Amino acid sequence: MKKIQFFIITKSIGLYLNALSYINLEEAKNKAYQLFSQPRKGRIKKEKLPKTLQNATHETFEYQTEKFQTYIWHGTRGGAERSEANEEAILLVHGWESNASRWKKLLNHLKPLGRTIIAIDGPAHGLSDGKEFNAPKYAEYINVLTQKYQPKTVIAHSIGGAAISFYLNKYKNHNFEKVVLLGAPSEFKILSDNFINLLSLNNKIKAKLEDYYFQKFNIHIDDFSGHKFAESFTQKAFIAHDTEDNVVLIDEGRKYASAWKNAIYIETNGLGHSMHDADLYQKIIDFI
Structure with a gap:
């Protein structure tokens, strides 16, 4: 019905x-x-912030006339929490009609690494301003953030992956050493x-x-094609796509894998577009 x-x-x-x-x-x-x-879902309210994000340090950035929200879990060394992002920072970039809380399950795997983790709310998502969402605008948000924190690793889901591809093509950021794409569209x-x-x-x-x-x-x-951009990328990549993804079809992941010179590619079965899976997350940890 x-x-x-x-x-x-x-x-x-x-x-x-x-x-x-x-x-x-x-x-x-x-x-x-x-x-x-214009996304129809993905907004959150400060008074109803998911518990995952309540435990983070909140930092607001500005891009042109808009503000966008980030969440930081500081890395630890020797049991002491660091007050600033360390040199091994990891950036998390969500996709369409989502927000930084989508990383809840992955965070449980990432935190034991002891590295600083930074998650972003994309344009018109989470607590960020705006009504319009697109990969180039998302890339500009990412550019503002990376100028301050310079993360070494980025993990991106769905259109967040397209935004990262657009960003790397435009800004040639070689500070990123490793890129993880999950269910990312290319074209x-x-x-x-x-x-x-x-x-x-x-x-x-x-x-x-x-x-x-x-x-x-x-x-x-x-x-405007992520896999065409990827032909010139030098970063190591971990690309994963599910055969039953009916939002971004498997062919898109295969295009990235064929174009990215230094990439590990895996296909999962039965995870759909969300790709939440403990075994997959462990592979990502091993890659990092």
Whole structure:
């Protein structure tokens, strides 16, 4: 029943936007992009902060007119907690309609390493400002954070992985030594086409959206590809993707694996897109 309702709603929205495109194509494009870029879930409230994040040190950064939230678990040495991030800091980057609390299970595996762990709330997620979420904007948040803390390792899930790929391609940060990608999409065009097909939007809106992406991100949609970026990456990578991921298909993980020169690639079965699994997390710890 829910699938039928979802189908009716999405196709009704598409029908409305298609009709609007013949009257005001620019407005139809704007409304379509708004639907594409604004998450419906992933926000949290300070008064209802998940316990995982309550135990962290909170630090707020600024990017242009927006503020974004980070959470820090300081590393320990000899049983003494450090007040600043150590030289082996690990950055955690969540995906679409999520927030830093998604790392709860992985944190239990990471903390015994004694390294400082930094998790970020992406644009329009968690406690961060904004209404719009996209990989390039996420990459700018990451750039602001890494200028201060310079983590050596990054672990990213879903579109967080696409943001890291975009960031590494743009800023050439060689301070990162190890990159972990979990269920990460590679080609932005696939994400855009899936959205177009979901709503059955016409070719006029599709072309207008793709032109808007080029103006906004200064990169053609066909070149907005994580695995193409990865061809020049020198960091060691651990790439994992699940064969039953119906959000980001397995082919995307395989593209990363074939392009990244220094990568370990594994395929899991039955974890879906979330990829929460103790055995997988242990492999990540071994890699780090």
